[in-house]
Every structure is written in C-alpha cells, then in structure tokens.
Amino acid sequence: MRTVRQVDAGDLSVGLWDEGPRDGPAVVLLHGFPYDIHAYEAVTDRLVERGCRVLVPFLRGYGSTRFLEADTLRSGEQAVLGADLRALMDALRIESAVLAGYDWGGRAACVVAATWPERCAGLVSCNGYNLLHPPAAMAPDEPANEARYWYQFYLHGERGRRGLEQHRQAMAKLLWQMWSPRWPFTEADFLRSAAAFDNPDFVEVVVHSYRHRYGLVPGDARFLELEAQLLTRPVIQVPTILLDGLADGVAVEPDTRSHARHFARLVRHERVDGVGHNFPQECPSVFAAAVMDLVEAAARE
Template structure:
C-alpha cells in the first residue's frame, strides 16, 4: 500500500499531509478537530484505501506538524482553513475529492462543500452538524457547549489544562482514543494555544450569542450529497443539531447513528464508519 507523508508549502504555511492509497484512485480528504491531528484517522484509513480510495489527511493549521500562525484571527475557518485545503488540493493536483470532517474539521468540511461544490463530490460530517443547525439546537446544546466559553480565557485555560499532568484536559476529553499522543503534540511550545485559538476565532461568546446573519447569496446551503454521522456516546453535541442539518442540504441527505461509539467515532468504530463512508462515496462517485 502506497503511504507517503508530505510537508507542503501552501497558503503561506508548511502543511503536514498523510497521503495513502494509489495516486490515480478517487481522492478523499479527511479533516480532524481538537485536540487531535491527522492521526485520528489512522484506524479507518486502511479500510478506505482497501476499498479503492486515496486518503489525504492533513494536520490543520496549528495542529500536529503543520505551522501555527500567531494571531487568533488566523484561525478563522473562512479565511484560514478553507484556503489552506483548496491550496493543498492545487499543490497535489487534485481537482475533485470527497470531503469528510470530524469535530472542528466538520465545520471546515461543511463550508468547503457549500462554497465550492465544484471541488467536492460528497460531504461526510461526523459529530458536528451544519453551523446554523448547531446554533439553533436549543438549551441542551448550549449546556453541552459551555466548555467553549472556558476556552476563550487565554492563559487561564492553558494553565489549568496543563496543571497536574494535564489532569483537567484528560478528564474533559476522557473518551479520546489516544489522549497521551494528543497531549504529547499539544505539549510543544505554543501548540495548546494554537489549538484553542480555533475556538477563540470561530466559537467566541459573541459569535455564539449573535451569529452572523445567513448569507443572502445562499453560500451556506450544501448542494452535494451529504451524510451526517452522530454517535450514541456523544457528550458534547446533541443529536438534534445533526438531524436538523438536513434543512441546509439541497441534495441527497442521509443520517446515520453509530450506537457504540463516543465522540471519537474514527477511534471507536472504524469498521462501521468505513462501511458508511464507502457506501456514500460509491453511491455518489
């Protein structure tokens, strides 16, 4: 099995990308979230490759072995992560791909699918639904999202997460499939702050209470086949916000629930996840 790691200069940063599978196979781009890196996809990737796909999993800006910009504003999804992925596709000569995202990678994937339907064949969203559905999901979702408020306190959040061998971070993300590896990556200078800056740039208190108005040009509507996947052991996100994402998809939509998995579906249920993804991709090749 072909397996390559790239360090690619694109959009002003050096990006680490895992590239597995034959170069001429249909491409699938997998995006991770916090506190992860592209390693979150390691269990599911061989299953996708054996089904005939080329899997590309980048470390998003600030994470893993990709450069970390210094300013909070640099982590805004629309002006940072989106052009990163598009630039990486150009550098790797990939004209179209299936796009999938988990955790913070899901909002990136939703936005890419909505704004660049010519670039992506399908969308697979894990755990996190469309941002409009998330923001309107009600009191339970707001309660589950309170930790995002704590992430806004620069310095204080970092110090308490690191205290006593990262005890608070270990407790909050207790279901993580490889928390020691995640902490090892976050322990490097500046990396925890870079990861938290994703929340500070995209999930600030102001944005949560007063979200931007819907784009009048319809750029938030996804017009490619989409599947939303949610897990029975999910602690941070309600099922409602995923189910209601259908309102923002003007294309074939499917919802799947994986019962015996935590928030980290790629770690907990790689076989079930791969089966769903491959079916989705083959149906809409």
Template structure:
C-alpha cells in the same frame, strides 16, 4: 478524499478507517497548529477560525492539482467540510461529517441549556482566566475531553500520549483558543479570510450530497442537536446514529465508518 481531523485529535484518527483498501485515494493532513505543521512567518496571526482551516484545505488540494474531491471531517473537520460545501460547492463531490450537525450560515448560536452544559469547555476557554488555565496544562485539558466525551474504556494511555504529541506544536494553544473564543466573543482575526467568511455567512442550505454520522453516547455534541436538518440540504442528507459510540467514531468504530462512507461515495458516484 480529504480526511480532516478534529479537536483534540490528530491525523492518526483515520489510521483504521480503511478506505484506501477499496481504491479510494485519501489525503490526511494535520490541521494548522497540530503535529508537524508550521507557519512560514512568525508574524502571521494564528487564526484558528473554521474559514482559515477551510482555506488551508483548498490550498492543499490546489497544490496537489486536485480539482474535485470528497471530504470527510470529524469535529472541527466536520465544520470545515460544511464550510467547504458553502464556500466552493462546485469543487466537492460529497461530504461526510462526523459527530457534528450543520449550522446554517456557519453561525454560532447559544444552544439550549443541556447542550450548553456539554459545551462547558468552550465557555471556560472564552474566559481569560480559563484560557490561562488551559495554557498551564493543555494536555491535561485535552485528556479530560477524551475521558468524558465517549463511554469509559475506549482508549488507553499509550494512544492518548501518542496523539498528545501533536499538541506540543508551538501554535496548538493559539489555534485552539482562536477557534473557540472567536465563536463567542470579538477576537482578532486575519482579514485574508473575510471573503470566505462572508460567503459562508450568506449560505443557509448546502447543495453537496451529505452523510452525517454521530455517536448516540457522544458527551459533547448531543444527538438532538443534529436532528431535523434534511431541509438544509438540496442534494441529499443522510444521518446515521451509532449506539454505544461517543464523540470519536473514527477510533471507536472505524470499520462502521468506512462501510458507511464507501456506501455514501458509491451512491453518489458520478457516471
């Protein structure tokens, strides 16, 4: 099972989600621009769009010679999971998406005012002066999200500082800005991902069994944004809302996540 982390987080977010103890082989990469990842060429455009990240995931599984697999993704990772299900559904057994509901065709539409207010950081980065401010203090910007996206007291300084070392990657800022700014404005892109982008944009419903988990106390993806999605899934969609949990359920409630995902895998196990 591929475990794909979100933003602003890193691959250690899965450390306490005990799936391997149940015999599940897990692969937990850092997304491009995070932690130890590096681009082969300095001239490669730093494309942070979801289709670029999804292609990275496919390329990794190809390199490992894994033909069919399940995916669990959190935040950006959830968007990647949906993109993988749209792009090459025959490769996927199941997906589990944490903290983010499905957007048909991978489209970014301006949400209602309450959700738009919760997404202030996306509008902030979309403004040139806002992007410059994030560049001045990327860790401070990331920490503000940790402090406001989940109930107080869910993390300590040592945990954040350990994860924030992943944000020291020289490409973290470029990938972050590319991901968010390209949602709302015409940004430069790597044409190598245009084919996958077109396939995602043409896919409204998904045929991969899907589990969606979100925290009821999530301060950035409001619970009502993921309601009434069942019609968009042709092979099953189950939504679980966790009381008292915010945007980082892998860190706030890892045992609950593990139990739910193991049940999801078992109920969709191929005979």
C-alpha cells in the same frame, strides 16, 4: 509505520498522511479538537484497500503543520479551516475529493462543500451541519447544555489560556473521557495523538477558535468575505451522509435529524448507539463505509 509528508499550501506547511494509489479516487479525512490524524488509522487502511488515495492532514496548530510566516494571525475560525483545506487540495492538484470529518475537521469539510461545491465529490459530516453562526452565539441555552461547553467558556479568559498551555494533555484527556464515555481507549491511544498538541501554535489557534465563535476577538481580515458568506447559512448541494454517535458527550443535539434542511442531496443519516464524539476512531467500519458509498456514487456520475 506511516510517513508524514510536508506540503506548502496557503499559509501553512501541512503535515499529512498521503496513502494509496496516486490515481485512485481522492478522499480527505479531517480530525477535530482535541484529536489528530491517528483518529483515522483504521479508516485509512480500509479506504486504501479499496483503491482510494487518502489524505489525512494535521489541521493548523497540530502535529507537524506549521505557519510559513511568523506574522500570520493564528486564527482558528471556520473560514480559515475551510481555506486551508482548499489550499491543500490546490497544492496537491486535487480538483475534487470526498471530504469527511468531525468537529473542527467536519466544519472545514462543510465550509468547502458549501462554498466551493465543485471541489467536493461528496461529504461525510459528523454532528450534522457544522457551520457556526457567531451572531447567535451569545443567546443562552439551557443550563444542562451550557455545562457541556465549559471548556469553551474557560478559554475565553486568560486563566483558561494559561491552563491549556500548562495542562494541554490533561485537559485533552478529560475531554476524551467526557465526550466518549463508552470508548475504552488506552493510554497508548491517547499519547499517540497527544504528541500533536505540542505544536507551538496549538494554544493560540485553539484559544482564537473558541473566542472568535462568540464574537470576542476579530478574525483574519483576509477572510471577512468568506465568513460573511457562511453567515448566510448556505444549503450544502453535494451528496452527503450524516453520522451521529448517540453516546456523544459534547453534542447538545446528538441526533441531528433536524439538520436535514441544510443538505439538498442528503443520501442518509446514520445514528449509532454507543459511539461518542471521535466517530472515526471509535467506529471505523461505519465511517469508512459511508466514505466508500460516496466514492462509488461519484464514480457512477
């Protein structure tokens, strides 16, 4: 059984797995909503076997991660996710690491890769260029695409906030089923991750995330400059591997080849049939292989 350690970093006491040799090449694996670090169990095993130091943190609002101050805004905006990741690397004295993630975690990795490229030895990103662009968020899409985002619109109102508070496990399980229709996860698989949603800040962080990206609530004022930088849609300059699960039930564009223009050093783009939104847990072999390819490439530079 893995041990979760706590590390004070920035605004947070971060709970994380810290596995493998301390002098091995560093890898940070970042989960999405509504998932947790258990999405990376099999990936972590593969990378540790190859000599990597593997860090898998609970994002803010999940698991044992806690805010250090009661009055810190429970923001879920993209800038703070990236700042959290950078702060964790600072706290652990990791100058550079291969960053890999999906959903919220992929967004955090993309923020660091885009704005502090010296901290990112390589990037594995599911669903392509994960940076949000709130000024364009109110432009309507085709109804079939809008329907995929029902949970976001639900959380824009007080009914949705109360619904998530009262039914967080049921809502998360429904999203798992909708987003990964060909993944035969078990009840034990779900419950292992669902414990992370009991975090006292989970609802506030999630609601803020899905309101901020539509311009409905202000973000953390400390990160306005970083948010403004992200709005310029910066090209990511680090070596990147993109992964898409072609059975992803939430991705409006499950094949993100058009995102290539946002990556100056795109190594490859893999599209895998039958894989849904939770790519590392559904297809750990492909995910781990992508990470190792970037680890080995960084070692040759």
